[in-house]
Amino acid sequence: MAHVLIAEARFYGHLNDMLLAGARAALDQAGHSHETLTVPGALELPGAIALAAESGKFDAYVALGVVIRGETWHFEIVAGESARGLMALTLDGLAVGNGILTVENEAQAIFRADPKQANKGGGAADAALALLALKSRF
């Protein structure tokens, strides 16, 4: 059994609740324990995971958040830099699943977050577990 950290950005709480439900259900179904930490926005997710990793408590990490395009270039920063940060952690050897939605509008986010539709939270949890399995293989 693995112990998994779910790191969630609360910027859009109602959307994140759906991502969380999907991720927790996937981890429960696979028989793994998990705990959740919350940060304000997607930009904080890579740093939060890096800090948590120093504890040595976790086998894998699931990052959840929603970035919706606004009027300015900020979307590119938040979407791109959060993904870049998570990828850097992955290349450093952490098993990280990226469940940060980067969408044009709320309707796109709802479809992707809803566990009964695209279930991207569950998909991110599955991805973290797939990397964890690879770590034990190599």
Ligand SMILES: Nc1c(NC[C@H](O)[C@H](O)[C@H](O)CO)[nH]c(=O)[nH]c1=O
């Ligand atoms: N615009 C969105 C943000 N922006 C906030 C940043 O993530 C960050 O918290 C702030 O810049 C302070 O460091 N975050 C999201 O998760 N989603 C957005 O759409």
Ligand SMILES: CC(=O)[C@@H](O)COP(=O)(O)O
């Ligand atoms: C991540 C974003 O694009 C967003 O929430 C910021 O909106 P804006 O560009 O209108 O300031």
